[in-house]
Amino acid sequence: METYLFYILAFITVVTTVLAICEKHPVHAIVYLVTSFFALASIFYLLSAPLVAMFEIIIYAGAVMVLFMFVIMILDLGHPEQVERPGLFYWLPAVFLVEIILFSLVLMLSVHSGVSVKPPAVTVHDFAVTLFTRYGVAIEIISMQLLFAVVGALYLGRRRKI
Amino acid sequence: MKLSLELIVLLPLLGSLFNALLGRIVPRRLAETIACAVIWGSFVAALAAARAYSGPVTMEMASWLSAFDFHAPLTLYLDSLSLILCLMITFVCGLIHVYAVGYMQDEPGYCRFFALLNLFVAAMLLLVLAENLPLLYLGWEGVGFCSYFLIGFWYQDPNNATAGRKAFIVTRIGDVGLALAIVWIFQSLGTVSITQVNQMGHSLPLGVITGLGLLMLLGAMGKSAQVPLMVWLPDAMAGPTPVSAQIHAATMVTAGVYLLMRLFPLIGLSATVTAAIAVTGALTAFYGATCALVQRDLKRILAYSTISQIGYMVLGVGVGALTASTFHLIEHAFFKALLFLGAGCVITALHHEQDIFRMGGLRRTLPATFYCFLAGALCLAGLPLTGGFFSKDGILAAVWQQGGLLGGGLYALGLLTALLTAVYTFRMVFLIFGGNEAQGPLASAPLAAKGKPHQTLPSVMQWTLIPLALLGLGGGLLNLPAYLGQGWMAQLLAPLDHGDQHGLSLGVELTLQGLAASISLAGVALAWFRFGGARRAQRLAEAEQPVRGLAAFLLAGWYVDALYRLLFVRPYAWLSGVLWQGVDEGLVDQSFDQMGTLLGRCGQRLGSWSCGRVSIYLLSLSAGAALCIGWFAWGAL
Amino acid sequence: MIVPLTHVLILAAILFCLGLGCVLAWSSNVIMLLIGIEIMLNAAMLVFVGGSCQWGMADGQVFALMIIAMTSAEVSLALALVVYLHRRRKTVDVDAFRELRDNETKP
Numbered sequence: 080m081e082t083y084l085f086y087i088l089a090f091i092t093v094v095t096t097v098l099a100i101c102e103k104h105p106v107h108a109i110v111y112l113v114t115s116f117f118a119l120a121s122i123f124y125l126l127s128a129p130l131v132a133m134f135e136i137i138i139y140a141g142a143v144m145v146l147f148m149f150v151i152m153i154l155d156l157g158h159p160e161q162v163e164r165p166g167l168f169y170w171l172p173a174v175f176l177v178e179i180i181l182f183s184l185v186l187m188l189s190v191h192s193g194v195s196v197k198p199p200a201v202t203v204h205d206f207a208v209t210l211f212t213r214y215g216v217a218i219e220i221i222s223m224q225l226l227f228a229v230v231g232a233l234y235l236g237r238r239r240k241i
Numbered sequence: 242m243k244l245s246l247e248l249i250v251l252l253p254l255l256g257s258l259f260n261a262l263l264g265r266i267v268p269r270r271l272a273e274t275i276a277c278a279v280i281w282g283s284f285v286a287a288l289a290a291a292r293a294y295s296g297p298v299t300m301e302m303a304s305w306l307s308a309f310d311f312h313a314p315l316t317l318y319l320d321s322l323s324l325i326l327c328l329m330i331t332f333v334c335g336l337i338h339v340y341a342v343g344y345m346q347d348e349p350g351y352c353r354f355f356a357l358l359n360l361f362v363a364a365m366l367l368l369v370l371a372e373n374l375p376l377l378y379l380g381w382e383g384v385g386f387c388s389y390f391l392i393g394f395w396y397q398d399p400n401n402a403t404a405g406r407k408a409f410i411v412t413r414i415g416d417v418g419l420a421l422a423i424v425w426i427f428q429s430l431g432t433v434s435i436t437q438v439n440q441m442g443h444s445l446p447l448g449v450i451t452g453l454g455l456l457m458l459l460g461a462m463g464k465s466a467q468v469p470l471m472v473w474l475p476d477a478m479a480g481p482t483p484v485s486a487q488i489h490a491a492t493m494v495t496a497g498v499y500l501l502m503r504l505f506p507l508i509g510l511s512a513t514v515t516a517a518i519a520v521t522g523a524l525t526a527f528y529g530a531t532c533a534l535v536q537r538d539l540k541r542i543l544a545y546s547t548i549s550q551i552g553y554m555v556l557g558v559g560v561g562a563l564t565a566s567t568f569h570l571i572e573h574a575f576f577k578a579l580l581f582l583g584a585g586c587v588i589t590a591l592h593h594e595q596d597i598f599r600m601g602g603l604r605r606t607l608p609a610t611f612y613c614f615l616a617g618a619l620c621l622a623g624l625p626l627t628g629g630f631f632s633k634d635g636i637l638a639a640v641w642q643q644g645g646l647l648g649g650g651l652y653a654l655g656l657l658t659a660l661l662t663a664v665y666t667f668r669m670v671f672l673i674f675g676g677n678e679a680q681g682p683l684a685s686a687p688l689a690a691k692g693k694p695h696q697t698l699p700s701v702m703q704w705t706l707i708p709l710a711l712l713g714l715g716g717g718l719l720n721l722p723a724y725l726g727q728g729w730m731a732q733l734l735a736p737l738d739h740g741d742q743h744g745l746s747l748g749v750e751l752t753l754q755g756l757a758a759s760i761s762l763a764g765v766a767l768a769w770f771r772f773g774g775a776r777r778a779q780r781l782a783e784a785e786q787p788v789r790g791l792a793a794f795l796l797a798g799w800y801v802d803a804l805y806r807l808l809f810v811r812p813y814a815w816l817s818g819v820l821w822q823g824v825d826e827g828l829v830d831q832s833f834d835q836m837g838t839l840l841g842r843c844g845q846r847l848g849s850w851s852c853g854r855v856s857i858y859l860l861s862l863s864a865g866a867a868l869c870i871g872w873f874a875w876g877a878l
Numbered sequence: 879m880i881v882p883l884t885h886v887l888i889l890a891a892i893l894f895c896l897g898l899g900c901v902l903a904w905s906s907n908v909i910m911l912l913i914g915i916e917i918m919l920n921a922a923m924l925v926f927v928g929g930s931c932q933w934g935m936a937d938g939q940v941f942a943l944m945i946i947a948m949t950s951a952e953v954s955l956a957l958a959l960v961v962y963l964h965r966r967r968k969t970v971d972v973d974a975f976r977e978l979r980d981n982e983t984k985p
Binding site: 851854855856859863 | 901902
C-alpha cells in the first residue's frame, strides 16, 4: 500500500513543481511550491524519516516560503500583467541542458542494479543520538552560520538615507 | 722564377692593402709613390721572368680549394701568351698609374682610388697567370668588382652609381655562363686545371664541347663587351679617365678574349663554336664602328671604338689566328690607352668639356698632346706602317684564309669596319684639334670670356703619353709579316697557333695588305672632305640641329638600350612591383596582420564570456554539469 | 524499504532537473531563480533521506537537517540582497547587475 502512496505522492510533487515553475504570478508559484513541499514531506515520512518531514514543513514550507512571500509583497511584484515570460533565448537552452542531464542521470541510475538488503528502520532515537554525538560540532557551526545570516540580513536590509 | 711569379701578383696586392689601410695616415706623395712603385716593381719582376723563360712553367704556390676529388690550388702558369700579357699589363698600367697621379691631383679620395687601381692590376695578373679555372674565375670576379667600384668612383652623382651597377649586372650575366662552363667541365672531365683540360678535349663528345664553348663565349661577351652584352661599356665612361684607359681599354675588356684564347684547344674543336665566335666578333666590330661615327662625347667615341676593336680580336680568335689576335690585343692596349690618356689631357685642359663639337684649335695650344693623340689615331685607323696596320691586317688576312662563304662575308664586313674606323677616328681628330680656337657657334663662351683658355696640365699627364705613342707606332716591329722576316711574336706564340697562318702565298698577302692600306687611306680622305679645313665650321653649325633619322639610330647605339629596357627591365620591374606590393605586402604582411587581428578578435569573443550577466554564468555552469554527467552516463552504457 | 532506492533517486533526479531548468529559464526574475534553487536543494534532501532509509543509518537524515538549516540562512541573505538591489535599481532582473564584468570587453 505504501508503494502506491509513494508513487502518487511522487506524481503530485512533480506536477506541482512543474506548475510552480511555469507560473507567471510569483505568489501562485509559491503556493504551488508549498504544495509540492507538503507532498515531499509525506514522502519523507514514508521513508521512515518523520523528523525530517516535520522540519521540512515547519521550517521550509512555513518559514522560508513565508519569507519569500514577504519579499514579494515588499517589492510589490504581484502584478502578473507586468511580468513577461522568459523568451525563447532563455528557456530553449535551459530545456536542452536539462534534458541532457536528466537523461544521463536516469540512464546511470537504471543501469545500476539495486542491492536488496533489509536493514532496520531508523527511529527518532537513533536520529537524536547520531545528531548530538557524531554531529555535535556541526550543530554549533550551523548555529553560527545562522547568526552570520541574521547579521548579514540586518545589515543589508537596514534603512538608509537614499 | 718562382719568386718572380709571386712578386708579379703579390706586389700590386700589397700596394692595394697599403693604400687601403694606411693611405690616409701617410703623406699623399708617399701613398701615390707606393701605388705606382708596386706596378713598376711588378713589371721588373715580369722582365726577370721573361729573361729566365725557357718554356711553359707551372708553379704551385699554396693549396686553396680542396674537397673530395675537387682540387684547385693556387697555381700559376707561365707560358708565352701569359708572359706577353703580363709584360703589357704591367707596363701600360704602370704608365697609367703615373698619369693618374696627375689627373687626380685635386681628388680627396685618392687612397680609395689607388687601392682599387692596384687591386685591379693584381686581379688581372692573377687572371692571366691562373693555371686552373677557379683561380681564373677569382681574377675574373676581382676585375669585375674593381671595375664596378671604379666606374662609380664619384658615387655622389647617382648617374655614376647607376653606370657602375649596369656594368656589374650585365657582366654578371656573362659570368654565369663562365661559372656554368667551369662546373660542367669539372663534371665531365673531373679536373679544373686548364693545362689538363686542354689536353683532354678530344675525349668529350662534340655536343658537350659546343655547349662549353658557347657558355664561355657568353662569359667573354659580358666581360669584353661584345654584342649582345655590350651595353655597359659606353655608360662606363662615367668613371675617371685613367680608369677608362686602364680597365675599359687596355686590360679588363681583353679578359674575355684571353679566356677564349686560353681554352682554345678545348673549344676550338667545335666548328659551331668557332663560327659563333667569329660572327660575334665581326658583328660587334661593325656595330661599334657605326655607333662611333655619330657620337659627340669624346669618351663615348673611344668606348665604341674599343667595342669595335675587341670585336676584331674576337674575330681573330674565331678563325683560329691566335697570334694575330694577341698582336692586335697588345697593339690595341698601347694605342687605346694612349688615346684615352690623351682624351683625359684634352678634357682636363678644357675644364671637363667632353663634347667634341665644342672643342677646337688644340693643335696649337696643346702640341705635345696633339702629336701623341695623332700617333694613336694613326694606329687606330690602321694607316700603313703603323703597328695598328700590321696587327689589324694580320687578323683580316687570317679571316680571308678561312675561306668559304663565312670567311668571305666576315672579311667584307671587317674591311667595311676598317673604313668606318678610319672615318670616325679622323672625324674625332679634325673636330678636336682642327680649326682655330674658340671658333664656331658652339665653342664654350666661358673659355673665351675668361681670357685664360686652358687649365694647366700636370706635366706627368703629357709625358706618359710619349712611351705609348712610340710603342704604338713602332709596334709593327713586334710581329712583322713573313716576307719581312719572321715575326718575333709569331715565333713566341707558335705552340698556341693552329698553324694556319703559313698558308698564304706572298702575292695574296701583299694584295690583302695593299687593300687594307688603301681602305684606311680612303677613310682618312673621307674624313678630311667632310670635317677638315673649311668644312669644319659648317659641320659645327650643322651640329646645332637635333639629330634625326639614321644618325639618331646610331647615336642611341642601335636602340639596344631601349630594347633591353623594353624586353627585360620593364617586365622585371613590373614583376618586382607585383611581388612587392601584391605578394609581400598584400599576401604575406596582410596574412600576418589578419592572423593577429583574428587572434585578437577571438580573444575578445572569449573575453566577452565574463560579461557580468548571472544568467550566462548559470548557463555555463549547467552546460559544464551536463557535459560531465553525460560523459559518465556514456561510460556507464 | 517501500520502493527500490533507484526509484527514489529517479524522483530526486527529476526534481533536480526541474529546479535547474527553473534557474536557467527564469533569469528575468530573481525570485523565481531562488525558487529553483530551493527545488534543487529539496531534491538533494530526498537523496539523503532515501540513502538513510536504504542503509538504516541516521546520518542521512542528520544531513538533511543540515541542509534545511543552511538553506534558511542562505535564503534570508539572498532575499535581503534582492531587497537591497531592488531599492537601488527598481528591477529584479538578474542580468541588470553587471558591474562585476571585465571592463575591457564590450558589454
